[in-house]
């Protein structure tokens with residue numbers, strides 16, 4: 556059996572944690588956080604650890620689907636693109652280009668495809684282009700700039716009492732915060 560391990564990075568969010576992936580005949584079969592990576596040093600969040608579950612999931616979409624008689628059925632790429640193009644032109648014709656809004660997820664926000672999507676929005680004629688940051692990080696950034704004069708970071712290593720609102724950084728954040736939180740707990744915070 557041909558087995559090899561390759562080094563790469565996770566691109567499901569902007570942190571880009573280092574990964575070591577074991578391949579058997581070119582198929583990824585296991586992964587771990589890269590100890591050598593200067594940022595995550597072996598750590599991975601729940602999403603990163605589950606990356607192969609996403610990759611190999613039988614529920615993962617592998618072709619476009621179209622709804623017919625209330626059910627989603629597979630469709631050829633060429634037909635799906637033609638259908639989408641016709642609908643997009645119809646929407647533009649009926650309601651104007653600004654009736655279209657485009658939203659992209661966190662992972663896409665840090666990949667080159669985002670720039671193609673922006674270009675598409677530009678050519679279509681809509682300014683309504685947004686991503687996950689438009690709903691969370693951008694408002695936080697603006698609020699901190701208006702309140703404190705700049706983007707801040709909590710000083711967890713000098714904190715004894717911490718309120719976390721609307722998040723669970725122990726399982727879903729970049730490596731630094733979970734490590735600081737673990738240290739805070741150990742010193743009785």
Ligand code: SF4
Nearest residue numbers: 565568571572600603
């Ligand atoms: S924090 Fe999680 S999702 Fe983001 S790059 Fe690291 S492992 Fe991937």
